Amino acid sequence: AQRVTQPEKLLSVFKGAPVELKCNYSYSGSPELFWYVQYSRQRLQLLLRHISRESIKGFTADLNKGETSFHLKKPFAQEEDSAMYYCALSGGGGSNYKLTFGKGTLLTVNP
Amino acid sequence: DAGITQSPRHKVTETGTPVTLRCHQTENHRYMYWYRQDPGHGLRLIHYSYGVKDTDKGEVSDGYSVSRSKTEDFLLTLESATSSQTSVYFCAISDFGGDAGANVLTFGAGSRLTVL
Numbered sequence: 001a002q003r004v005t006q007p008e009k010l011l012s013v014f015k016g017a018p019v020e021l022k023c024n025y026s027y028s029g030s031p032e033l034f035w036y037v038q039y040s041r042q043r044l045q046l047l048l049r050h051i052s053r054e055s056i057k058g059f060t061a062d063l064n065k066g067e068t069s070f071h072l073k074k075p076f077a078q079e080e081d082s083a084m085y086y087c088a089l090s091g092g093g094g095s096n097y098k099l100t101f102g103k104g105t106l107l108t109v110n111p
Numbered sequence: 112d113a114g115i116t117q118s119p120r121h122k123v124t125e126t127g128t129p130v131t132l133r134c135h136q137t138e139n140h141r142y143m144y145w146y147r148q149d150p151g152h153g154l155r156l157i158h159y160s161y162g163v164k165d166t167d168k169g170e171v172s173d174g175y176s177v178s179r180s181k182t183e184d185f186l187l188t189l190e191s192a193t194s195s196q197t198s199v200y201f202c203a204i205s206d207f208g209g210d211a212g213a214n215v216l217t218f219g220a221g222s223r224l225t226v227l
């Protein structure tokens with residue numbers, strides 16, 4: 001079974017501070033990991049995926065297979081980063097077309 | 112926005128009545144999904160489809176059925192709505208196996224359902 005854990009329901013930081021949203025996963029094979037974001041009154045959208053190794057809106061995430069983690073980081077948070085963030089996992093083999101989501105972390109960036 | 116629309120966007124109904132939510136896509140993607148979003152639970156997969164008339168259950172399928180008679184439409188039906196099915200329902204599509212490679216989902220705007 002595949003499982004995604006986001007330990008923080010809420011995270012509040014000040015503008016300019018570093019931010020880290022935690023994500024841990026459980027999966028026996030080689031997963032694909034994603035971060036999705038939902039801004040207020042907008043659709044859920046892909047933020048980044050680990051296979052791309054890219055930085056989107058200043059966010060990065062590194063897959064750590066030893067710690068089974070995929071934490072999302074940004075060195076200097078901005079107010080427009082306030083949103084709900086979901087970590088998601090896609091398993092390999094016959095189940096890689098299904099995404100399992102964590103419960104989400106609501107990030108608030110205060111001025 | 113991406114070519115995926117959900118209808119209705121808002122619905123209030125009474126316990127015991129049937130409800131059908133519609134997801135329509137213009138992207139010709141093979142995979143379609145229905146998720147529900149609840150505070151404290153995140154997004155949970157209800158049902159998904161991997162082709163016309165090919166569907167399977169997700170983790171919270173009890174009380175829901177789906178149908179996909181053509182590529183562009185994926186219907187979610189609550190045969191007899193209950194208050195526990197009050198939620199925001201999201202449809203998503205995926206071009207998995209196509210140019211996108213990894214299974215990247217594109218979401219609809221959501222349908223807010225209230226069961227009284």
